[in-house]
Amino acid sequence: MTEIGLPSGVRACLFDLDGVLTPTALVHAAAWKEMFDDFLRQRDGDDFRPFDATADYDAYVDGRPRADGVRTFLASRDTQLPEGEEDDPPDAQTVHGLGNRKNELVLEKIRVEGVQAYPGSVRYVEAVRAAGLRTAVVSSSANCRDVLVSAGIEHLMEVRVDGTTIRERGLRGKPKPDTFLEAAQDLGVDPAQCAVFEDALVGMDAGRAGRFGYVVGVDRVGQAEELRKHGADTVVTDLAELIGVPA
Ligand SMILES: O=P(O)(O)OC[C@H]1O[C@@H](O)[C@H](O)[C@@H](O)[C@@H]1O
Numbered sequence: 001m002t003e004i005g006l007p008s009g010v011r012a013c014l015f016d017l018d019g020v021l022t023p024t025a026l027v028h029a030a031a032w033k034e035m036f037d038d039f040l041r042q043r044d045g046d047d048f049r050p051f052d053a054t055a056d057y058d059a060y061v062d063g064r065p066r067a068d069g070v071r072t073f074l075a076s077r078d079t080q081l082p083e084g085e086e087d088d089p090p091d092a093q094t095v096h097g098l099g100n101r102k103n104e105l106v107l108e109k110i111r112v113e114g115v116q117a118y119p120g121s122v123r124y125v126e127a128v129r130a131a132g133l134r135t136a137v138v139s140s141s142a143n144c145r146d147v148l149v150s151a152g153i154e155h156l157m158e159v160r161v162d163g164t165t166i167r168e169r170g171l172r173g174k175p176k177p178d179t180f181l182e183a184a185q186d187l188g189v190d191p192a193q194c195a196v197f198e199d200a201l202v203g204m205d206a207g208r209a210g211r212f213g214y215v216v217g218v219d220r221v222g223q224a225e226e227l228r229k230h231g232a233d234t235v236v237t238d239l240a241e242l243i244g245v246p247a
Pocket residue numbers: 017018025028029061062063064065066069103106139140141142143144163200
């Protein structure tokens with residue numbers, strides 16, 4: 001292991017955004033809950049079974065592109081909606097309508113609360129760059145660039161593959177490995193020489209499916225065991241632990 005806590009053959013680090021570099025996984029989870037609870041209440045009345053911002057979020061929504069999150073959670077409740085169009089209004093009862101409603105809520109929360117990067121993640125990324133490794137951010141979020149800019153860390157990432165890239169290049173979202181593989185290719189580094197940093201279970205699956213050199217699970221919510229089951233080589237609660245700084 002090197003001084004940045006990675007096997008010596010690793011030449012590039014591929015970082016997920018929400019929950020790894022910034023605490024925005026919590027913002028997404030809250031927005032998903034607000035949107036789905038409104039939808040379920042309208043449909044089922046006050047006895048509706050609410051969206052669980054931990055269990056449902058982790059199992060069906062976390063790490064997936066927006067529309068996949070809508071479909072996967074609805075399927076878990078035996079529900080299917082028409083796809084609709086990408087620019088459907090936020091009150092449309094379609095997959096994209098619900099996704100757009102959730103996006104309005106996320107953007108409003110980010111506008112009001114702002115975004116700060118995890119200090120331990122910034123220290124770690126700086127250490128990685130000082131050690132001469134390449135860096136990319138690999139996120140399912142179409143808001144990735146705005147979040148990086150708000151958090152003041154855009155300059156730390158050489159390559160960005162995000163929700164917008166997924167749409168433009170026709171990639172499959174996590175748990176498929178496409179987005180991580182695309183970032184490795186953009187950096188010109190073999191996947192076997194890349195480390196993946198992820199907090200989502202589908203991100204672990206993507207890391208395993210892409211045969212990356214090393215997969216670091218980032219546990220912010222007490223799911224270390226699940227992260228290991230889904231293929232983490234190691235689990236930390238904060239990236240700074242990898243450079244010997246306790247969380
Ligand atoms: O809706 P966005 O910003 O495009 O993000 C899509 C997904 O991006 C992932 O990074 C988050 O873990 C999910 O919670 C989120 O739903």
